[in-house]
Amino acid sequence: MRIQKIQPGETYNFNIIIGDQHSDFSEYAGPKSEYIKHRVANDKGLTLLTDGDTITMFQVLKKEEKTEHELIENARVAAHTIHKTLRDLDASSVSLVNNGVSSKQMLACLEGLWLTNYSFEKYFTKHDVPPFTLETTAVSCDKVTETDLVHLTIALEGTFFTRDLVNEPLSYLTATKLAEEMQEKSKEAGYTIEVFNKKKIESLRMGGLLAVNKGSIDPPTFSILEWKPENAINEKPVVLVGKGVVYDTGGLSLKPTADSMDYMKCDMGGAAAVAGAIYTISKARLPVHVIGLVPATDNRPDGNAYVPGDVIEMYDGSTVEVLNTDAEGRMILADALSYAKQYDPELVIELSTLTGSAHAAVGKYAIVGMGNANPATMDALKTSGFNTFERIAEFPFWDDFSELLKSDIADQKNIGGKYAGAITAGKFLEKFTDYPYIHLDIAGPSFNKAQDNYRGKGGSGVGTRLLFDFFRNRTS
């Protein structure tokens, strides 16, 4: 993947001229100016002109969109369509020329092209359809800086890392392998990582993580990723926590096979987003101290599996009555959130494919967010949600919801009942915190069973671009 500025004198065989309805394309259309003008006036979308070896494409982005965010999203979506044409033409290197749109729209076009270009090829032994072929994009736009392009490249690489992890099946990506993959990436990005093995987790008495792991033949892991540059602007770290359930069968409260278990390799989407975010932050050397915590295990039924009715002593010493072994995410996250207290964090953001309830409420269209951090922090995160189109729908986080978690025999039970399932999950987790806390339930947008525009099919990589944007804004 090469994303660069056009160097003077450089020419490309495939050129995409990007403007809006008011742009004058005659400079690029030559004798075909009238034709292009007509196409633009009639909103005909992408138009191609050929001249010898050179193919020029004209893309009009509509200006009448309601908000800047919609304008930018439309640029990504337009780029997804352009990618299909580039693929048909076997174009591997293309230039993008700004002819009257904003630098943000240009960057969004690049982002849409490259996010579309992703495919997960590892397990094909032969190709019916060849993999996508884009190798270089060169941009002509005065206002796009070198830093913009470096950051875009990093955001894309981080998102692809996240997607790869989510797309990996359990047959490869056990909890141990997940930790190893994060270790491998640390060498390139520069963050440090420590991985606790089962023995260490036992000695720490992380009861939630160990309970979920009881039905598994593979050991759990608990990974601590850290990026602590000398010029960090924050005194107290920001901690990111990600749910690393490498496969969720539901445990003894087994999920029905057909539609609810088939894609449960995606249940480490939160962990993958945290790994991707720490990758981007450290690769871009952002001046911010960030720690990532990733508890990981699979959730399976077995002879020794935890059962409904069990009472578990958690890492913080509190007790939980397990009434559904499929509510396992909160068991392992609770221990990670308690563990985070020792850092005296300024803020903790936790990401998880936590509830079917969040998925049912917003579909693939949003992250369900809630928390008790100050409203300005939540607003900044929501703004990043709009910037990246990884939008956050904020749910209430009133204390009343905790009533639903009262247990007859322990401090809390691990399910809240029929109503407000996404919120009771968040309230359950809040009990393990003593710092400003934001919970992001990504169950909806984490995995696409069908192609979803530039977000692709399979792991969408949600969370990584969101967090990178959030930290870039905090440090600029």
Ligand code: BES
């Ligand atoms: N991993 C699932 C949630 C999920 C659902 C993720 C759909 C991605 C897509 C989670 O562990 C789970 O099973 N949650 C239960 C909780 C319930 C038993 C309280 C759910 O939402 O049904």
Ligand code: ZN
């Ligand atoms: Zn579950």
Ligand code: ZN
């Ligand atoms: Zn789960």
